[in-house]
Amino acid sequence: MVIVIRRASELHYYDKKARKILEFMLKTGKLKLYIASSFTAVNTLQGKKPGNFHFVPLPVNKYLFCRAISNVVDTSDYGQNTWPGGTSPRFSLVG
Numbered sequence: 001m002v003i004v005i006r007r008a009s010e011l012h013y014y015d016k017k018a019r020k021i022l023e024f025m026l027k028t029g030k031l032k033l034y035i036a037s038s039f040t041a042v043n044t045l046q047g048k049k050p051g052n053f054h055f056v057p058l059p060v061n062k063y064l065f066c067r068a069i070s071n072v073v074d075t076s077d078y079g080q081n082t083w084p085g086g087t088s089p090r091f092s093l094v095g
Contacts, residue, residue, distance in 0.1 A: 003035045
C-alpha cells in the first residue's frame with residue numbers, strides 16, 4: 001500500500017481513521033506499507049517490522065519514489081527463484 005500525506009488535513013484523517021488499521025495489518029504481516037510524508041509523526045507506527053514499512057520524507061520526485069518502491073518489491077517479493085503463486089500445476093496427458 002502506498003500512502004502520500006502532503007497536508008495537515010490529510011495527516012489528521014490518517015491519524016483518526018487509518019493508523020489503527022494499518023498498525024494491525026503491519027503486526028500481522030499482511031501488508032507492506034510505503035509512506036511519503038513531510039510529517040515525522042507518521043514514522044511512529046507501532047508494530048513495524050523490517051521490510052514491511054518504508055518511510056520517505058517529502059519532497060521527493062514521483063519518479064524516484066515509484067522506482068524505489070519497484071526496486072524494493074522486486075528484490076523482496078520476486079527475489080526468490082520460485083513461482084509467485086506456489087507450485088506450478090501438474091497435468092497428466094492420457095493417450
